[in-house]
Amino acid sequence: MHTYIEDIAAHEGAEVTLKGWLHNRRSSGKIHFLILRDGTGFIQAVMSKAAVGDEMFKAADHLSQETSVIVTGTARADTRAPGGYEIDVKTLEVVGESHDYPITPKEHGVDYLLDRRHLWIRNERQQAILRVRHEIINAVRDFFNTRGFILADTPIFTPAACEGTTTLFPAQYFEEQTAYLTQSGQLYNEANAMALGRVYCFGPTFRAEKSKTRRHLTEFWMVEPEMAYADLNDVMDLAEGLVVSVVERVLDKRRRELGVLERDTSKLEAVKPPFPRMSYDEAVKRLNEQGLSFEWGGDFGGPDETMLAQQFDRPMMVHHFPAAIKAFYMKPDPARPELALGVDVLAPEGYGEIIGGGERLADLDLLVARIREHHLPQEAFEWYVDLRRYGTVPHGGFGMGIERVVAWICGLEHVRETIPYPRMLYRLYP
RNA sequence: UCCUCAGUAGCUCAAUGGCAGAGCAUCCGGCUGUUAACCGGAGGGUUGCUGGUUCGAGUCCAGCCUGAGGAGCCA
Secondary structure, three states: OOEOHHHHHHHOOOEEEEEEEEEEEEEOOOEEEEEEEOOOOEEEEEEEHHHHHHHHHHHHHHOOOOOEEEEEEEEEEOOOOOOOEEEEEEEEEEEEOOOOOOOOOOOOOHHHHHHOHHHHOOOHHHHHHHHHHHHHHHHHHHHHHOOOOEEOOOOOEEOOOOOOOOOOOEEEEOOOEEEEEOOOOHHHHHHHHHHHOEEEEEEEEEOOOOOOOOOOOOEEEEEEEEEEOOOHHHHHHHHHHHHHHHHHHHHHHOHHHHHHOOOOHHHHHOOOOOOOEEEHHHHHHHHHHOOOOOOOOOOOOHHHHHHHHOOOOOOEEEEEEEHHHOOOOEOEOOOOOOEEEEEEEEEOOOOEEEEEEEEEOOOHHHHHHHHHHOOOOHHHHHHHHHHHHOOOOOEEEEEEEHHHHHHHHHOOOOHHHOOOOOOEOOEOOO
């Protein structure tokens, strides 16, 4: 049995064994300060020459960064310790040596760190981010699971594009057929919703876009809920509830990690319902009032999204987009067919779009016409069209990009730090 | 794909067209309360690559390579 650092408070005054790695070391002539980490936290182990004797003290002289060690000693409360506790070392055993660890306590460039991502994640800050990511994913799953949604995952190998526009990663599929890595579970989700009522899928998504920005990865994780018998308002209510629930959960369970990241939590505490909801028409008007010349009919760029979101202290929604800039499966507004019943959720503080979705096109004839207009091969979509042939109903849902949500909640500059091994244009290692 | 910027010691960065430097890391020595500990010493260089201008190029010019930020596209 050994003790995890996160549980140290329960062992005050007792002798404990910690198993971990040496994170850093400071030394004086007759006293060593060894910073240990074990994946659950960091703690300072104090080794005095008088307590352990010359031999063990000298052996600890040359312990280097990331040496794996087993330390036994007494847990002691100490106001000088950042975590409130220290260990007075009785014995120390080296499990595995570490020489010339490449990530030193000083600064490093992003490229250098990404080439050593497998080691970079040992860093306290990176650990905090990955813990928040874990909490966000759990919060998302709990949100849907406690509301009657069924997890029904969609395939990663797909026969054709879900949305004709973006580029796909091809893969050889047995003999003569090419498969593509999924760029959205959307279409399969609709079929699943017709079977199970309310569903969600949660998995990796692949986009072969040559995007080179702080908001893009080629491989990212997306959660996509879909509801039968739902309209645009139901979709917006669901998106709002999800975001509020996730932020509350992180504030509740991961305060310590947000502190490590120096996140201004007052910005997150402001994330309360209701979120402002604004039509595309209104958004265009606002942009022009703010001095950005934006023409009706275009899609928002980064600066446009930032300008819109900056006017509020919580996420905002833009709905009723021009149909021309949205996917073929979006339902047109019956009152104004040039508009699509889609919605985007924009995160505050300039983080941009975190959710995109809306009400789907449920009418058979119109869907077939749209597939033709978009020059998509109808044979590949016959199964999807079937959903309109056999008991079609109003339905809708959305997709939420996990990495963008993590970046926003953690207050990060770039989504590359939000996933253990980011895949980007020009980056496939490690 | 386009635009902008960057590339010098293991790492982070200095160096007016004129001797290649500092901090950290590593190694040696000192220190019983350090918090990216501190103090003293040592080793460490094909200045991304190729060519050009010049008495002389890390520095100026051209091309290429690699990366970053942004655009487009999207979550």
